Amino acid sequence: MTELQLPTSPGGVRIDRVITSGVFELDGGSWEVDNNVWVVGDDHECVVIDAAHDAEAIKAAVGDRVVASILCTHGHNDHINAVEALQDLTGAEAQIHPDDRMLWNEVIEGEPDHDLADGDRIMVGDVSLDVLHTPGHSPGACCFYAPSLGVLFSGDTLFNGGPGATGRSYSSFPTIIASITDRLLTLPEETIVLTGHGDPTTIGAEKPHRQEWIDRGH
Secondary structure: OOOOOOOOOOOOEEEEEEEEEEEEEEOEEEEEEEEEEEEEEEEOOEEEOOOOHHHHOOOOOOHEEEEEEEEOOOOHHHHHHHHHHHHHOOOOEEEHHHHHHHHHHOOOOOOOOOOOOOEEEEOOOOEEEEEEEEOOOOOOOOOOOOOOEEEEEEEEOEOOOOOOOOOOOOOOOHHHHHHHHHHHHOOOOOOOOEOOOOOOEEEEEEEEEHHHHHHOOO
């Protein structure tokens, strides 16, 4: 597990990153990928953001804490392919936006326990994770914003260097640009962006490059 210098809440909620490796598959193609799995919680309870590839590694980071929920930023297989195994290990419920149910169903036989909706607030300890529906990379893509920590979990919507890929099924470049512009670049510039793959960034670092992204397209 890679340690990052990230804020901790007054109530002791911290963020841990687990990097897992596996294969992303879509539209008949496959790519080797490393995923960031984020564990957010205190010494007693946590949530897992994106259960990717390796449930045992995620469970090791969780330890003996209760996993209140597995939150899925979107339904691509590399972000949800360890959901069922992690549920078996922890008894946690899983949540995803209903607009990504078709992607979920390609990977997981059962139904998610709850649907995510824009504006939902998920409490873990003294920290609120606000659900932002940010379609584009996929129709049901969501980000989770923790205003008290100054942190955004962006999934594959926004990376260090620009928007997530949109040249595949169920994706749309104009839609992801609109989501990032209207929902993410309006956040405080010091907001730390913790991504689904790769290195973190900040809203302030990405905001000046919006027109460059539009000019280069997807």
